[in-house]
Amino acid sequence: MALGFIYQFLVGNLYGILILMLSLFFLLPVFTNITPWSFNELILYIMSLDPQYKVAILTSAITIIGFLIAFQTATTTWKQQMHTSLRLQAAHEINSTYSRATELITSIRIFADLNLDLISKLKGNMPDIEITSAFNFVQSKYGEFLSNRDELSLLHSRAYNFIGKYSTVLSSTWKSFDQLERINDALRLVAEKMWVFIPQIPSEHINYKELYLQCTDSSKLEELSEQCNLSHGFIAALAGNINGRLTAPIFQLNLSSLLTLFQKSKWIDEAYSIIRENKYKTSDKK
Secondary structure (H helix, E strand, O other): OHHHHHHHHHHHOHHHHHHHHHHHHHHHHHHOOOOOOOHHHHHHHHHOOOHHHHHHHHHHHHHHHHHHHHHHHHHHHHHHHHHHHHHHHHHHHHHHHHHHHHHHHHHHHHHHHHHHHHHHHHHOOOOHHHHHHHHHHHHHOHHHHHHHHHHHHHHHHHHOHHHHHOHHHHHOOOOHHHHHHHHHHHHHHHHHHOOOOOOOOOOOOOOHHHHHHHHOOHHHHHHHHHHHHHHHHHHHHHHHHHHHHHHOOOOOOOHHHHHHHHHOHHHHHHHHHHHHOOOOOOHHHO
8 A cells, every 4th residue: 555655656656756857867877877968968059050959959948848737737637626616525424324314313212201101100299291291202203202212213323324425535634533533432332222112002002001110111212312312412512523624615704704713612611511521421421
């Protein structure tokens, strides 16, 4: 791989070609019997030629130098455009994927909290009409919970593709590669805890309260709710940080952006405190 990078540098741009030519100039007499002309000898030879040959050499040199400059400029511009396009594509995919993941995490946390609230009502001897209403509402959200859980599981598996797909872009941006791994770790903790069993029991069942309490593990629901709360803020903050790092070279800093950063400094400080303190692990994982 190292040899490939060296070869690409030597033949892929003018600087590499210049280094290659200078190396050949100085190494040729060492390994062969050929001694290249020095700069003074070359000038003396050109000066001894007829005027028409001098004009031909001069015009050819100008043409070649102009072509090389134009080629290098066009190549550099094209590479910059491709690099910018790849940065924007990576930023868009990362932002959209983890934004959706945080939405799903919020929905899953709400469902876990609804069940915890229902358990509290069942153990607190609340009126039957209130318990039945809360129970039916929770049961009506079960299908949505399953759908959100399946989608989050799919996003969790897809998220690891970013590491390979955009490894070049991420590795060229300070800490982005490492931060993406930490986001996936926070997402993994939610994915591990979201497979809780919630029984589906019709409220018409004579013992639906007892069956629900027997089959529902409140401790796992509490762990899920806590993990969702911790991972949500961490993923949102770090994904926004990566998105900013990827798009920062594209947009110039101006007075408006400085004023916006100053106005939102409190939110920015809170986001960075979450990132610095690794606040995405529950107490049993620390």
